[in-house]
Amino acid sequence: MEVFSKPSFDQLTLMQSCKTTCPFSGLPVVDLSMPHSETIVKACEEFGFFKVINHGIPMEVINRSDMRDYVSAVRILAYEVLELLAEGLKIQPKDVFSKLLRDENSDSFFRINHYPPCPELQGLNGLDLIGFGEHTDPQLISVLRSNNVEGLQICLKDGNWVSVPADEKSFFFIVGDIMQVMTNGRFKSVKHRVLANSFKSRISMTYFGGPPLNKLISPLQSLLEGEESLYKELTWGDYIGAALMSNMVDNRISLFEKK
Numbered sequence: 001m002e003v004f005s006k007p008s009f010d011q012l013t014l015m016q017s018c019k020t021t022c023p024f025s026g027l028p029v030v031d032l033s034m035p036h037s038e039t040i041v042k043a044c045e046e047f048g049f050f051k052v053i054n055h056g057i058p059m060e061v062i063n064r065s066d067m068r069d070y071v072s073a074v075r076i077l078a079y080e081v082l083e084l085l086a087e088g089l090k091i092q093p094k095d096v097f098s099k100l101l102r103d104e105n106s107d108s109f110f111r112i113n114h115y116p117p118c119p120e121l122q123g124l125n126g127l128d129l130i131g132f133g134e135h136t137d138p139q140l141i142s143v144l145r146s147n148n149v150e151g152l153q154i155c156l157k158d159g160n161w162v163s164v165p166a167d168e169k170s171f172f173f174i175v176g177d178i179m180q181v182m183t184n185g186r187f188k189s190v191k192h193r194v195l196a197n198s199f200k201s202r203i204s205m206t207y208f209g210g211p212p213l214n215k216l217i218s219p220l221q222s223l224l225e226g227e228e229s230l231y232k233e234l235t236w237g238d239y240i241g242a243a244l245m246s247n248m249v250d251n252r253i254s255l256f257e258k259k
């Protein structure tokens with residue numbers, strides 16, 4: 001499914017700027033031409049977010065191909081990275097995560113967001129305009145690429161928001177709530193948001209990889225090693241239903257937590 005969304009100015013929220021953050025240079029980078037599965041694990045533990053370079057998807061496919069070919073290339077990239085992740089976690093089988101997206105009933109979709117320039121911003125000294133409010137992605141993993149216009153920010157473990165430097169040639173992987181549950185909280189889904197830009201138009205294209213609706217989700221036995229599961233067993237359909245009924249800024253994953 002493809003959905004195009006373009007927020008209108010009244011949907012945008014003003015917020016007090018907590019100092020405009022400069023592009024953050026400390027984000028983890030995974031080079032798929034010489035992948036280290038441990039790097040991916042560490043990135044998921046520390047940030048719930050990483051950038052993938054040398055991903056093997058040619059620029060012609062990125063720039064000129066039919067949208068279906070593009071989405072299919074991104075989906076295959078997601079499988080590859082999820083399989084490296086299982087390898088890094090030293091768990092078998094290696095398709096323990098990717099099979100959820102490979103399943104013909106996988107509830108995955110692709111979305112294009114357009115954030116028009118907001119020249120109104122210039123008059124708003126010290127205020128930023130939110131283009132997409134803070135949230136975590138409910139799925140297993142999201143794979144985002146944007147044009148060369150900044151805007152995406154992620155929240156670090158210490159609660160500070162940092163700006164992700166734009167890079168139209170790379171893909172950004174975002175750990176979602178289902179990944180947090182499957183790893184029993186070892187990986188945290190990362191809070192992120194988008195700030196509007198006064199002069200330039202931002203376009204992002206994201207593949208959201210979700211399991212089949214009737215798939216029971218719980219922490220992987222091989223990762224529990226005697227630990228108690230922190231989460232109740234639910235189907236993805238139950239979770240996404242509950243998540244869509246709640247507010248995007250709520251900690252929706254707490255619906256899954258054992259009290």
Ligand SMILES: O=C(O)CCC(=O)C(=O)O
Nearest residue numbers: 113132137152194204206
């Ligand atoms: O547009 C972006 O850069 C991020 C969008 C996003 O977080 C989402 O669609 O879930």
Ligand SMILES: [Fe+2]
Nearest residue numbers: 135136137192
């Ligand atoms: Fe998101």
